[in-house]
Ligand SMILES: Cc1cc2nc3c(=O)[nH]c(=O)nc-3n(C[C@H](O)[C@H](O)[C@H](O)COP(=O)(O)O)c2cc1C
């Protein structure tokens with residue numbers, strides 16, 4: 001499975017693909033439908049098959065949306081795995097690396113159509129205008145932007161927004177410190193235009209990898225291979241020399257030139273607000289467009305939860321990375337790590353632990369708050385005991401309400417790593433600084449033996465009731481329960 005079609009077939013099998021064959025306007029209407037349909041948690045991904053003014057084109061909105069099942073399928077896992085299991089599996093897969101496999105460009109499906117020179121017209125694909133104040137149509141949102149370090153030749157995959165600026169021109173906005181920006185500047189320092197390609201649709205796993213921060217000196221292709229469990233098939237472009245995914249839907253390629261900018265933005269962003277005002281930004285001058293027959297442009301609506309394409313995707317990637325970071329530091333007793341997608345994907349981290357020693361809970365809070373996978377933007381870190389499911393916000397709030405002691409359980413970290421897109425930091429000039437709150441919502445360790453026993457079910461009675469569930473006229477089956485009265489000495 002390396003193309004969008006394979007994944008879409010599986011998504012259709014689990015009933016999470018809705019095809020929209022009625023004609024829809026790409027200006028605000030597609031995004032409005034996506035926003036409203038996305039209000040239902042776990043709602044479908046939408047395939048728009050009839051785009052006003054763009055006959056023959058198709059747009060797929062919010063491939064992941066708020067569905068763990070679609071994310072599980074993208075990382076080649078069972079759709080019915082529990083969210084915390086998916087995060088743990090992703091964590092393990094992120095530790096593997098497999099080199100991409102080069103195939104002949106002629107057998108790459110994305111090369112079914114190649115357009116150059118006067119044939120180039122990127123406006124034909126039906127790119128959507130998402131929000132009323134956006135600066136234009138954004139063709140690149142669920143994209144994979146490919147750049148190269150001119151010295152080491154390391155290929156980077158990153159997701160950066162791209163606004164249509166003309167038939168042969170798209171914006172190329174990357175924030176300070178991002179790898180595509182650093183690569184671009186290295187070419188410019190050598191006095192050369194920077195080669196760049198952008199994939200607008202393909203295996204959604206590549207999109208997940210491109211929108212996740214990995215070490216700068218390793219190509220994301222290797223991590224994608226690790227997650228896929230097989231090499232990603234690529235070919236070398238004869239236009240830019242870049243390494244491109246063979247089975248993408250649409251790829252544009254070209255060059256970004258030093259000191260050449262065009263107006264770009266504003267854009268409604270992942271936190272549910274407009275980010276920076278529009279401004280002059282480098283752009284890509286397109287030299288070639290490649291696409292499969294009847295291609296699908298993939299789009300990500302950035303919005304408040306659950307209509308946000310960055311909710312589940314980022315929550316999963318961040319949970320997995322913080323989990324790996326805590327493991328790498330040798331922190332014991334980690335039962336689960338969760339970044340609630342409700343918090344704009346990045347705003348919170350919850351860690352559940354089996355408390356093993358005095359100071360353990362506050363140590364976990366501080367490390368989860370400041371490790372590489374967890375430090376960016378996150379405002380609240382909550383540590384809970386092992387009997388609290390970190391993926392269940394109701395349980396987390398219950399633990400905060402019953403186990404934390406605000407006078408002693410809250411720490412504040414100041415001047416921390418954040419983003420220019422945090423709307424709470426004003427005036428905007430003070431960005432990108434942030435601060436963090438760590439809440440220890442574990443039972444106080446000093447008194448853990450005397451801590452009031454939690455009311456728990458008797459296991460024998462629970463089993464009896466479960467067996468009688470249908471006889472009792474109750475729907476479905478009895479909920480699973482992890483700990484019983486008999487476990488009280490071990491888990492309180
Ligand atoms: C839909 C979407 C749009 C994004 N747009 C941008 C953007 O325009 N500029 C940017 O710097 N980062 C953007 N990001 C975040 C980057 O993709 C993310 O930081 C990623 O790690 C960048 O790759 P890199 O680490 O190789 O630089 C976006 C992410 C998503 C999911």
Ligand SMILES: [Mn+2]
Nearest residue numbers: 156179214216
């Ligand atoms: Mn990178």
